[in-house]
Amino acid sequence: MTYEGFAIECYQAGRGLWHARLRRPDRNPMIVGGVAFSAIEIGFAWSDPESAAADAKNQIDRLKLTRYAAVAQAPQQELSAA
Incomplete structure (x- = not known):
C-alpha cells in the first residue's frame, strides 16, 4: 500500500x-539528517497487519516524514577556475 509518498510493507517477524x-516507492534511499536509509522500520509489533x-x-503523519518521501535533486554547482 502507499501513503503520503511511501510504500508501506507489512511483514511478520515471529508468530x-x-x-x-x-x-520510497521508487526504492531510492531517503536522506534523513545527511544519512541515507533504504527503508525505515517501524519499531512496534502488532497482532495483525492492518x-x-x-x-x-500515524508515524508518517506525527513525524512529518513526507518531506523524506521524495528527495529533490540538488543542482550541480559548477567549479570555476580561480
Whole structure:
C-alpha cells in the first residue's frame, strides 16, 4: 500500500508479531539528517497487519516524514577556475 509518498510493507517477524517498513516507492534511499536509509522500520509489533499499517501511517503523519518521501535533486554547482 502507499501513503503520503511511501510504500508501506507489512511483514511478520515471529508468530503474530506484525511490523511495518516504509520505503520510497521508487526504492531510492531517503536522506534523513545527511544519512541515507533504504527503508525505515517501524519499531512496534502488532497482532495483525492492518494495525501495523495504521501505526505506520500515524508515524508518517506525527513525524512529518513526507518531506523524506521524495528527495529533490540538488543542482550541480559548477567549479570555476580561480
